[in-house]
Each structure stands twice: as C-alpha cells, then as structure tokens.
Amino acid sequence: xxxxxxxxxxxxxxxxxxxxxxxxxxxxxxxxxxxxxxxxxxxxxxxxxxxxxxxxxxxxxxxxxxxxxxxxxxxxxxxxxxxxxxxxxxxxxxxxxxxxxxxxxxxxxxxxxxxxxxxxxxxxxxxxxxxxxxxxxxxxxxxxxxxxxxxxxxxxxxxxxxxxxxxxxxxxxxxxxxxxxxxxxxxxxxxxxxxxxxxxxx
Numbered sequence: 001x002x003x004x005x006x007x008x009x010x011x012x013x014x015x016x017x018x019x020x021x022x023x024x025x026x027x028x029x030x031x032x033x034x035x036x037x038x039x040x041x042x043x044x045x046x047x048x049x050x051x052x053x054x055x056x057x058x059x060x061x062x063x064x065x066x067x068x069x070x071x072x073x074x075x076x077x078x079x080x081x082x083x084x085x086x087x088x089x090x091x092x093x094x095x096x097x098x099x100x101x102x103x104x105x106x107x108x109x110x111x112x113x114x115x116x117x118x119x120x121x122x123x124x125x126x127x128x129x130x131x132x133x134x135x136x137x138x139x140x141x142x143x144x145x146x147x148x149x150x151x152x153x154x155x156x157x158x159x160x161x162x163x164x165x166x167x168x169x170x171x172x173x174x175x176x177x178x179x180x181x182x183x184x185x186x187x188x189x190x191x192x193x194x195x196x197x198x199x200x201x202x
Contacts, residue, residue, distance in 0.1 A: 013076030070153035112174025
C-alpha cells in the first residue's frame with residue numbers, strides 16, 4: 001500500500017445519472033468539507049456529463065454506457081482506498097459537518113458499520129437513530145461501512161439493489177455503532193427518481 005493510501009480514512013462513492021442541479025448543490029457542500037483523509041468518487045453512469053469535471057477535488061469517472069446503480073457503485077468500491085466507505089445518492093444532500101462527524105467516529109470507535117440519523121426533506125420526516133434503523137429502510141446511504149466489510153453489489157439487479165445488498169450485509173453480523181446526529185438529507189419523492197418510478201421503499 002502506498003503511504004498516501006494509508007492516510008485515506010474515508011472513501012465517498014456517488015453514482016450519478018441525470019441529476020445535475022441536485023448534484024451540483026451536493027458537491028458544492030461536499031467540497032468545502034474535504035480533507036487529505038477523504039477521497040470522493042462520482043461515477044457518471046453513461047451520461048457523459050462534462051459539467052461535473054469542474055469539481056477538481058472530486059474524482060469523476062465517466063462510464064461509456066449506462067449500466068445501473070449496482071455497477072456504478074461497484075466501480076467506486078473497487079477504486080476506494082479509504083479504511084471506510086460511505087455512499088451518497090446524487091440527488092440527495094448532507095449536513096455541513098457530515099465528513100467531520102464521520103471521521104471523528106472512525107478515529108474514536110471500532111466498527112464494521114455505523115448508522116446515522118437522517119431527514120426526508122420533502123415530507124419533513126426525521127429518523128433519529130438510537131439502535132437499529134427501521135426495517136423498511138434498506139437504503140445504503142444511512143451508514144458508513146468498514147471497507148473490508150463491504151460486499152460488491154449484484155450487477156444483475158437494476159433497481160431496489162439496496163435490499164439484497166443490505167440483507168447480505170446484515171447476515172454477516174458485524175460490529176455496529178450509532179451516530180445519533182442528522183447527517184443525511186434524503187430527497188424523497190423527486191420526480192424521475194428510481195424511488196418514484198419503481199416504488200422503491202426507502
């Protein structure tokens with residue numbers, strides 16, 4: 001392992017597909033929080049959205065064709081050098097202390113996965129994590145994971161890919177931690193999203 005790789009504590013993986021306005025807001029927020037301990041991979045899933053290239057602190061990967069969320073996330077996982085991985089959906093957003101809070105948790109706790117609280121911004125619902133998250137929410141973005149604990153996604157699953165992945169992760173029965181603070185803002189019900197078009201229950 002290269003010396004610089006050993007310093008990377010967090011890899012952020014963002015699959016992107018035609019959500020430029022929301023993604024621009026997310027990256028503007030995220031770039032301000034980045035340190036040398038953090039790397040970000042944005043996987044452009046076949047859109048060839050060159051406007052993203054202006055975000056110089058973000059590793060932009062332009063895929064030749066659209067292959068779905070599972071494939072895009074796997075490209076980020078395979079490139080990740082951090083001791084831990086977190087996933088962000090490209091149409092969502094994060095708190096102003098998202099990175100700092102997660103890094104502090106990594107520095108002070110040993111865990112395989114750590115859940116954090118989140119808010120659905122359109123319906124105004126807040127989910128404060130005190131123990132295990134509600135069973136109906138199998139979204140991958142509500143936790144930070146130890147990299148060596150993370151499984152690849154099934155690339156044959158084009159939507160609701162969170163469900164089989166989370167089931168597989170839970171079956172491993174790793175060591176769990178909790179961050180009660182709201183770190184993630186879920187853009188629930190966005191027109192055109194997989195959640196809206198496929199009835200994905202996140």
